[in-house]
Amino acid sequence: MHLKNDNSLFEYLVRLGDDRLILGHRLSEWCGHAPILEEDIALANIAQDCIGHATHFLNAASEVENKIKTADELTYFRDAIDYKNLLIMELPKGDFAFTIVRQFLVDSFTFLLYEKLQNSGNKFISDITTKALKEVQYHLRHSSQWVLRLGDGTELSHEKTQNALNILWLYTNEMFESDEIENSPSLKNFITKSSDLESEWENKVISHLQNATLKIPEMQTNYLSGGRRGIHTEHLGHLLSEMQIVARTYPGAKW
Amino acid sequence: MVDLELTFEKNLSIGQKIEPRDWMPENYRKQLIRLISQHAHSEIVGMLPEGNWITRAPSLRRKIALLAKVQDEAGHGLYLYCAAETLGISREEMFDQLHTKKAKYSSIFNYPTLTWADIGMIGWLVDGAAIINQTTMAKCSYGPYSRGLLRICKEENFHKIQGMEIVGILCSGTNEQKEMAQESLNRWWWPSLMMFGPHDTNSPNSSDLMKWKIKIKSNDELRQRFVDMTVEQAKVFGLTIPDPELKFNTETRSWETGEINWDEFYSVINGNGLCNNERISARRSAYEDNSWVRDAATSYKIKKNKKAEAA
Amino acid sequence: MSTEQNKNEQWEIWEVFLQEKSGEPHSHAGSVRAADKEMALQNARDVYGRRDTINNIWIVKTKDITATNIEDKTSFFDSTDDKVYRHPQFYKLPDGIKDAFKKR
Numbered sequence A: 001m002h003l004k005n006d007n008s009l010f011e012y013l014v015r016l017g018d019d020r021l022i023l024g025h026r027l028s029e030w031c032g033h034a035p036i037l038e039e040d041i042a043l044a045n046i047a048q049d050c051i052g053h054a055t056h057f058l059n060a061a062s063e064v065e066n067k068i069k070t071a072d073e074l075t076y077f078r079d080a081i082d083y084k085n086l087l088i089m090e091l092p093k094g095d096f097a098f099t100i101v102r103q104f105l106v107d108s109f110t111f112l113l114y115e116k117l118q119n120s121g122n123k124f125i126s127d128i129t130t131k132a133l134k135e136v137q138y139h140l141r142h143s144s145q146w147v148l149r150l151g152d153g154t155e156l157s158h159e160k161t162q163n164a165l166n167i168l169w170l171y172t173n174e175m176f177e178s179d180e181i182e183n184s185p186s187l188k189n190f191i192t193k194s195s196d197l198e199s200e201w202e203n204k205v206i207s208h209l210q211n212a213t214l215k216i217p218e219m220q221t222n223y224l225s226g227g228r229r230g231i232h233t234e235h236l237g238h239l240l241s242e243m244q245i246v247a248r249t250y251p252g253a254k255w
Numbered sequence B: 001m002v003d004l005e006l007t008f009e010k011n012l013s014i015g016q017k018i019e020p021r022d023w024m025p026e027n028y029r030k031q032l033i034r035l036i037s038q039h040a041h042s043e044i045v046g047m048l049p050e051g052n053w054i055t056r057a058p059s060l061r062r063k064i065a066l067l068a069k070v071q072d073e074a075g076h077g078l079y080l081y082c083a084a085e086t087l088g089i090s091r092e093e094m095f096d097q098l099h100t101k102k103a104k105y106s107s108i109f110n111y112p113t114l115t116w117a118d119i120g121m122i123g124w125l126v127d128g129a130a131i132i133n134q135t136t137m138a139k140c141s142y143g144p145y146s147r148g149l150l151r152i153c154k155e156e157n158f159h160k161i162q163g164m165e166i167v168g169i170l171c172s173g174t175n176e177q178k179e180m181a182q183e184s185l186n187r188w189w190w191p192s193l194m195m196f197g198p199h200d201t202n203s204p205n206s207s208d209l210m211k212w213k214i215k216i217k218s219n220d221e222l223r224q225r226f227v228d229m230t231v232e233q234a235k236v237f238g239l240t241i242p243d244p245e246l247k248f249n250t251e252t253r254s255w256e257t258g259e260i261n262w263d264e265f266y267s268v269i270n271g272n273g274l275c276n277n278e279r280i281s282a283r284r285s286a287y288e289d290n291s292w293v294r295d296a297a298t299s300y301k302i303k304k305n306k307k308a309e310a311a
Numbered sequence C: 001m002s003t004e005q006n007k008n009e010q011w012e013i014w015e016v017f018l019q020e021k022s023g024e025p026h027s028h029a030g031s032v033r034a035a036d037k038e039m040a041l042q043n044a045r046d047v048y049g050r051r052d053t054i055n056n057i058w059i060v061k062t063k064d065i066t067a068t069n070i071e072d073k074t075s076f077f078d079s080t081d082d083k084v085y086r087h088p089q090f091y092k093l094p095d096g097i098k099d100a101f102k103k104r
């Protein structure tokens, strides 16, 4: 039995949902503006998958809180401070190199995470991640290939990709910070601590980036984090003000 | 030469499709390239007014549906560019014509999307009109175009239905939502009638196109079909068609509309719509600002091939 | 590096063949642009497999396809017109022999 005021499961589901929602939103910004039509379609596919995962996680979060708020209410009527996504998800889409490098770093993380969560003792988590894993595996294939093409393409593409990596690397440590939610006894058989994924992620990611002739940024002490506690970059507020404007202008309306 | 022309005409007359490697009159080829590339441009420029609302869609369901819909339009553009390429023009040449404003595309996409209701209206009216056009054109004589259109038609239905769902929900929603829907219909009704092109009497290429079966029905015929269907649907929604002259002709059993503002039509087609410049510059920068991405992929492939050869 | 030279080089066109279910033939779906094989496969999947389930995809560079020409039509195909003996309907069997097994 959970403690009455232990909302760790809700918090955890919201984190998973917010990560996908915000990433999917950023990807969707490419629709109509990608480097080639085929890539418009590919990025829109990935964005749909992400928003689909978000919907499932937020629905589950809504369920465990006895539907006090629906998934849509969670999406459209929470302020930035209540969003719990990783900072890396909310950074503006940047150029194609930035989008691809972010996608690769996140896909690698998400793949390892869902692979573990498939076996979760919580049915919501295991069901959603089992299905999502197949899609994430494809996303990773897509982003890995593009990292090679851009990193080891032309001088210009290499430079842009390296620049993107240098910035994004600062946000990678946050993926592996296990806090009191992850350590909550009520989640014990439900989740995998993200800190346990770090070394495998690092091995895989670093060797692939090196294959792409990219330089791994020097280990820094100034890694950035805060998203899991609601402390975000200023970008999230703008993202939300756009995302939520219609829903908030007409509260109570159905769409 | 005479033989080839005879074979071509015989094939047309017995309803056979013309395929890329078949002999065809130069003007047939030219007209097809013009037609298919215009159609392709319309699909990808058409992504922009709707894409404009993906980030603001008011529910998760609406967001994912709109994203899928706009993505489909990219697919349609792609099928059509491929069909045109079989006639000996490259995608790059077609893009160039679009970016330098030499090529035309459907004028409807030069109107702005200002409210969420516009997304419903576009699905209902614009995709609705496109379906009528495309299902007819799918019977055209050129194989690759006809096959591309068949694939497109299969996908369009969902576009129209999701639009009608949006309109339906708005019309049964709050007063503000109903007003939003009506206001939006007021803006989109006339431009959607213009989508079928000028009256047959003013349509310069029509007769050749009909003869070659790359136009199957006349503009006015298709427009009439659209009007008859849409007027009835509007009644169900409880919306008013913004045309005081609209009346039912009991003899022909069809709805007659007032006259379309053709000055507006030609003005928008000729580049003076509210969004012409934004649309072209958005397409242009998507293509030109990202040329380094395409170069990177080419260069990576060359390097990889060299490595494979050396090994 | 030959960046300049690459500038105007277009990605190749690939023809896409889809097999919807195992055991069925691959049929032509359309084409995509891609710089390499892997991209061609992924683009084919994303462009032509957005809706329907797909079991397998073939891709082949358009330029590698050889096809018959319209000029070849007579010499290639018309000659099969009179080879009726290749079709089962050409042959006559005793009455009732087709159903003999069923009636057993």
Ligand SMILES: [Fe+2]
Binding pocket: B043, B072, B073, B076, B130, B152, B156
């Ligand atoms: Fe379309």
Ligand SMILES: [Fe+2]
Binding pocket: B073, B127, B130, B156, B159
């Ligand atoms: Fe459509």
